[in-house]
Amino acid sequence: MSQPSTTAADNASEKVNVDVWIGTGSSPQSKGVYHCMLNTHTGKLTNPTLAAEMSGPGFLAMHPSEKVVYAVGGLEGKQVVAAYTIDGEKLSLINSLEIGDGGAAHVSVDPTGKMLLTAQYGGGSVAAFSLNEDGSLKERTALIKHEGGSGVVPGRQDASHAHWTGFSPDNRFAFVPDLGLDKVVIYKVDLENATLTPHGYGKVPSGGGPRHMKFHPSGKFVFVLNELSLSVTVFDYNAETGTMTPKQTIPTVSKQLLAKEKFKSCSEIRVHPSGQFVFAANRGHDTVTVFRVNQSSGQLSVIEVENARAVTPRNINLDPTGNWLLAAGQDSHTLASFNVDGSTGELTYNQSIVVAPSAICVMFEHE
Secondary structure, eight states: OOOOOHHHHHHTTTOSEEEEEEEEOSSTTOOEEEEEEEETTTOOBOOOEEEEEOEEEEEEEEOTTSSEEEEEEEETTEEEEEEEEEETTEEEEEEEEEOSSSOOSEEEEOTTSSEEEEEETTTTEEEEEEEOTTSOEEEEEEEEEOOOOOOSSTTTSSSOOBOOOEEOTTSSEEEEEETTTTEEEEEEEETTTTEEEEEEEEEOOTTOOEEEEEEOTTSSEEEEEETTTTEEEEEEEETTTTEEEEEEEEESSOHHHHTTOSOOEEEEEEEOTTSSEEEEEEETTTEEEEEEEOTTTOOEEEEEEEEOSSSSEEEEEEOTTSSEEEEEETTTTEEEEEEEOTTTOOEEEEEEEEEOTTEEEEEOSOO
16 A cells, blocks of 8 residues: 655645545435545545535535535526535535526636636536635626537437536636537636637547546646547647647547446546546446556556446545545445555555445545
């Protein structure tokens, strides 16, 4: 079992026990957002408890002050983004705003805490919201509909399906992987007005179905997870121009191993804080693929494909030390802990697994 590096431990403020916030799906088992603790020395999890009642709070985000949590889901029969203040292991509602285009699949907050974005899978749109200084929601400033669909995969790509939102390291650009378009749509960010201007896009292979993406810590590379083709596309990123150039697409699981699966779909991608490893979760096959990152080119090579100890691993995340990976099983209603070897990137199941109703999002801090 690897030991925390000095740098990683320092970055995590040497907290032994860290908060884990769990977003959940709309199921009879779930009542809203849940909370548990992860011991960063042992990798053990406490039993999750209900932090805030909400219908299907699928994805969560945190304000950079780490005092406010945002969730997208249903309140009083309306699809909203809601802001909650953190009160120990509980969340207290500050306010909420209707999204205006159905429910959101993802939510993110810029590094300055001025702007929040949501992606609407069903509506095929991205919404922007301005935030007050205390982290409360101010107003919706934009709702941009994506047009068309690549049509490559029938039933999944007949229309736009915006799936994720996030910001460039310098906060000048925003990115929205759109599963229906086979594109990562890029926007120029106006932080003062909390608005977006279309800027361009990055293209994945036809039928890929881009779902989520992450930047390498260097800011030079972007890793896009393709849900439909179960693959990762690596892009070179030009920070000055805000452009993405594809250079590699690599499967997360071989076609031979997927042949007998009735359902197969990638769900989440994460980059280790060291920048040495990338992790991708595979639903149906119920595994986590570990990749090594070439630090010069950003290209990936497979290290291992690990059993996720979860049925339908909808989400994975790395704790602030980078020593632990948590896998959320949507259909097993579980959260499982794995040790991450800091030298090899390999995962070792920690035999710590707790009940987490319809878990589909795992959050530690502002991302």
